[in-house]
Amino acid sequence: MDPRHVHAELDRILRSPGFIHAGRMSRFLRCVVERALSGRGEEVKEYLIGVEVFDRKPDFDPRIDPIVRVEARRLRGKLEEFYERDGADAQVIIELPKGAYVPSFRLPGTFARSGETREKTSSVAVLPITNISGNPESDYLCDGITQQIIHALTKASGLRVVAWQTAARFTARETDATVVGRQLDVSYVLRGTLRTSNGRLRLLAQLIDTVSGEYVWSESYDRRIADIFDIEQEISAAIVRALQIQIGVCRRPTANPEVYGLYLKGRYHWNKRTDDGLRRAVEHFRAALALDPEFALGYAGLADAYILMADYSADSSSSVVGCARSAAKKALSIDPTLGEAETSLALITSVHDWEWEAAGAHYRRAMELNPSYVTAYHWYGLDYCALLGRFAEARRAAEIAIQLDPLTSIVRESTGHLYLLERNFVRAEEEYRELIAFDPTFYKAWSSLGRVMFFQGRYTEALELLLKARALAGNVPSLLGVLGQTYAQCGQPEKARPS
Numbered sequence: 001m002d003p004r005h006v007h008a009e010l011d012r013i014l015r016s017p018g019f020i021h022a023g024r025m026s027r028f029l030r031c032v033v034e035r036a037l038s039g040r041g042e043e044v045k046e047y048l049i050g051v052e053v054f055d056r057k058p059d060f061d062p063r064i065d066p067i068v069r070v071e072a073r074r075l076r077g078k079l080e081e082f083y084e085r086d087g088a089d090a091q092v093i094i095e096l097p098k099g100a101y102v103p104s105f106r107l108p109g110t111f112a113r114s115g116e117t118r119e120k121t122s123s124v125a126v127l128p129i130t131n132i133s134g135n136p137e138s139d140y141l142c143d144g145i146t147q148q149i150i151h152a153l154t155k156a157s158g159l160r161v162v163a164w165q166t167a168a169r170f171t172a173r174e175t176d177a178t179v180v181g182r183q184l185d186v187s188y189v190l191r192g193t194l195r196t197s198n199g200r201l202r203l204l205a206q207l208i209d210t211v212s213g214e215y216v217w218s219e220s221y222d223r224r225i226a227d228i229f230d231i232e233q234e235i236s237a238a239i240v241r242a243l244q245i246q247i248g249v250c251r252r253p254t255a256n257p258e259v260y261g262l263y264l265k266g267r268y269h270w271n272k273r274t275d276d277g278l279r280r281a282v283e284h285f286r287a288a289l290a291l292d293p294e295f296a297l298g299y300a301g302l303a304d305a306y307i308l309m310a311d312y313s314a315d316s317s318s319s320v321v322g323c324a325r326s327a328a329k330k331a332l333s334i335d336p337t338l339g340e341a342e343t344s345l346a347l348i349t350s351v352h353d354w355e356w357e358a359a360g361a362h363y364r365r366a367m368e369l370n371p372s373y374v375t376a377y378h379w380y381g382l383d384y385c386a387l388l389g390r391f392a393e394a395r396r397a398a399e400i401a402i403q404l405d406p407l408t409s410i411v412r413e414s415t416g417h418l419y420l421l422e423r424n425f426v427r428a429e430e431e432y433r434e435l436i437a438f439d440p441t442f443y444k445a446w447s448s449l450g451r452v453m454f455f456q457g458r459y460t461e462a463l464e465l466l467l468k469a470r471a472l473a474g475n476v477p478s479l480l481g482v483l484g485q486t487y488a489q490c491g492q493p494e495k496a497r498p499s
Helices: 003-014 023-037 046-052 067-084 136-153 177-184 225-243 257-270 275-291 296-312 317-334 339-352 356-369 374-388 391-404 409-421 425-438 443-455 459-473 477-489
Strands: 093-095 104-106 123-126 188-197 200-209 215-224
Touching (some): 003 023, 023 067, 046 067, 067 177, 067 391, 123 136, 136 188, 136 200, 136 225, 177 188, 225 257, 257 275, 296 339, 317 339, 356 374, 374 391, 374 409, 391 409, 409 425, 409 443, 443 459, 459 477
Parallel strands (some): 123 188
Antiparallel strands (some): 093 104
């Protein structure tokens, strides 16, 4: 292979829309390609990439810090997207084989060596179940079943389960399982459809091998809507049997199916992350608890809703935090094994109480109870370690969260935020521009980039970005605060003052 052709292809990739604003990803690709072309491929190891590309210190330990593995998976996905779109007419194809960091180069129409095919692992993505009823009121059932199947599967030993928010970016009826397999690096995909009528539901679920495209397992369920929890357990158990993995028996969270249905509606609205959605979530969780005062999941959901309301609504922070604290403690008094409630209590204890030692204990307990709970790692890194100045530990936690949930914008935003706290504005800007390219509808990507501009004294640019964020999110209190500050710096005090 002529190195000049490979260099030309590398330059074309780095100028493409998917890479031009992805500074760190571009450095990663350039580093490994140039070493391979210069005959120094044996140098391309996790340690070298971590130090030279990701600015890790000489004591970097790849066994503890997964940054290179996480970013290598993202790089493979970006290269595949490039060749499916902008690079469809490529004369040379650059690939990063699974399980290696030395790139391979081939001509179109030829194949990678047999050792470079995607490795089979015990990993599954549960895609959102699609509502084909024609009735939007059944959407909460689809989301609820999806989330609870994921939750049940996380208890399976040896099974990696892609988190809800990442899986939710895909539409089950329209997404090819092999494409999902490549993008999420999973061996299996579960997808399904749901139809409801006259108090009954018909659910079709299918487990697909993402390498071969073959159906590993398929089943249909025709039941009363009241039997929803039994269906979730049956599907989870069937998947585990199909993959030959052992799973613990899940306890029924409530004996009342109406209570469970209200809980699912609450989680459906909670996931919207809007002021209206959070208020409706509270209503549903309270309705569930009115029917079953010992429903621990309902209290955990209520705590989560109040926690987010402290940021997303205009309600008094102290009042909603107090409600969140009471709900989280009540949930743990009923079921001490709820990682969700431990995580909520940890956030309250750190950010609002400043009782750091106690908060750390809550976070460690939460991650022990549920090692796959993304929010625990996310908040532990961003709202605990980083605030204590433990940036290396914060970054490791953030990267674990990204590894568990690689396509969720709020999780990816944490990487840029850590750079911002470290006053590394160049790297923070790179991260946020990459996030905007990835998800231009995510208001925090725009507002966070605005903050980066503000701290550098680039107030006009900051104002433009913050106004874009406000157009997407509305009057979020924290956003209004920084917007008022920026108006003042721009010499517009009349707009900075409350109307």
